[in-house]
Amino acid sequence: MKNKLKKPELLAPAGSLEKLKIAFQYGADAVYFGGEIFSLRAAAKNFSYEDMEEGVKIAHNLGKKMYCTINIMPKNEDLEKLPEFLKKLEEIGIDAVLVSDLGVFSMVKKHSNLPIHISTQANTINYEACNMWESFGAERVVLARECSLKEIKEIRKNISEELELEVFVHGSMCISYSGRCLLSSYMAGRDSNRGSCAQSCRWKYSLMEQKRENEYFPIEEDSNGTYIMNSKDLCMIEYIPELMEAGISSLKIEGRNKSEYYVAIIVNAYRKAIDLYYSDPENYELPNVLLNEMYKVSHREYHTGFFFSEPKSEGIIYNTNDHVREYDVVAIVHEYDEETQIALCKQRNKFILGDKVEILSPNSFGESFVIEELYNEDGEAIETCPHPGMMCKVRIPFKVEKNSFIRKELV
Template identity: 80%
Template sequence: MTKYKKPELLAPAGSLEKLKIAFQYGADAVYFGGQSFSLRAAAQNFSYEEMAEGVKIAKEYGKKMYCTVNIMPRNSDLEKLAEHLKKLEEVGIDAVLVSDLGVFSLVQKYTKLPIHISTQANTVNYEACNMWHKMGAERVVLGRECSLKDIIEVRENIPEDLELEVFVHGAMCISYSGRCLLSSYMAGRDSNRGACAQSCRWKYSLVEEKRPNEYFPIEEDQYGTYIMNSKDLCMIEHIPELMQAGISSLKIEGRNKSEYYVAIVVNAYRKAIDLYYADPENYKLPKYLLDEMYKVAHRRYHTGFFFNEPMEEGLIYDTNNHVREYDVVALVLDYDKETGLATCRQRNKFVKGDIVEILSPEITGEPFTVDELYREDGELIEGCPHPGMICKVKVPFALERNSFIRKELI
């Protein structure tokens, strides 16, 4: 039995809709960005009105919301940043994530908001954690470079009331906790201000300066090579080790990813964590939960730095594409218990006779055959070919709003 209390499951929320889905599928808290000062400029992000709505939803369900203010600001950002922080406090969020000492100072100067130290601060030792705590931080998000041994050692050498947050799933960055200038040099897009072009995922060859148009593969391989293309992190097979390390919050990466990604990953980790705490001595990860990790678009998985310093086995050399074995064909908007019809918004083409599966907070991977399919007006149809069309599907079990219907790609 672990001596630590059950950790928070922290999900990404790139939009208000993703926030709702994260809470519905079992997240205890979400992290999100405003429309400025966040390191995910490409995400939809939140207006102040959407933040207020999110706070209302969170409080209703006893959940929490953390706003990322983790850019490395320039002088020109500071005045607007102070106003942004005051607004965040007015809205009622639960904490801000910061990585810059100047931002830390502004938070304390203008608000009483709790402060979490972002992974961008590169905190990888207990002395740094203790210093942040002394300055007033409530939580530190450790750098992805920390091993499980490092995390345990940090926990043993910091105050009990200082929380530790650790990434357990999602994309990994080849740079040191995300601090990188590659994108700035190659694409004019500053990764430290939220505009990373992911230059590390590009395909590279060698060019000799006197032969500018001749490209030589760095490895002899018909695909070329991607020398900085990290595998995705996946720690769902190591729930017991995570539970026993004294981590306060298990964090899922992915504010730029889809609603389905948020649902499937949060759902799997939620169920795995709850199963462990129900019976720690006899816990074993059910196969169907591990299988779920392969039913969402992903790069090949790895355990990052948790158990060893990843070398060549932590990179993907032959492609920068995601592995995708399933398509979401529809999102459930409503379900009529009397007729058994689910009103859906189509995402990808599906037809009568297809074998599909359900993902909902209560149902994971349950298959059924599409026997009856209707237009929104009730007309019987053979298939749903038009993106975004509203249709009705006969489903043999009751569903919640925001359930997903998916189909295996053959």
């Protein structure tokens, strides 16, 4: 039976122009990014106007889209540069802006004709709020992470067909209500609602006895201590059918501050899972190889967030704030010569002659080989890459694409 459900957009993070290119190459339909102002990811490299122009050209040539985040909670002084910024976005051809503040919404309407998406920072969790945003002129609402699948379905039934819904399906979770947090401002003087979150929730804390100065008591379950606000990462790749049937227009991956490899591996897996489901929904089953990919990138323990029930203690990692990392990216392919089977690569981490490695590329992943030939850029045989970030040549016994990642399992 032909699938009557509309295939949702796969929306990827682009913390830089290079990550945008990787996201599109590995299967994203659209990317979201921040400019050098008004973005909630001040730590990301973010986009200059020149980057935006190049990104739009790349995206539109591929039939894909770019959305700009203007989702800070601005103070008065933040608004001064906004009209000029909006006019520039419109001139460049940005496909939509994400906003969370009513004042910013008003200024977008006043100073541009840019389509508006409502950011998850607006904390939208019911259909009346969705209807209100649409009445103001919004085309899409990014629902708060606190919505369950049941609630999303109810929202979909009680809004117009034209209003699109977007949800996060993968990435870091915030201990506070969709990011409305003052902890970072209090602890580190960095305002999370204006793009500078220090992730104070993931720090280790102790109690101090009031009358005895410097008498500290660790909050701990064992020798590692307890991280009482350290939420697990969201991962919904095992629930593609449920997401597809909820009437969601866009499936969003978190991670503008994360690596190119993270963007490639997560986008690649979700792209293949969505396409596989859409090709034959009645017989869909998630291949183990796609699920396994989730564990080959640096991550925290995974959880399904609020999609099925409100997470309690099982949604927190108490014993560490470290990421789980089982693989290292050792090099990225820049060029590949099919005749010689030699790939020009840029080293990322240490590897040596004789290492068993895997390839992640847009069309395949997990294909392994042993490094039997390794050369410097001049073609001289070497046993390892002695200089960090150096260009090297590796014989790969099968065809690989530019921007393929060579990874090695950590032992």
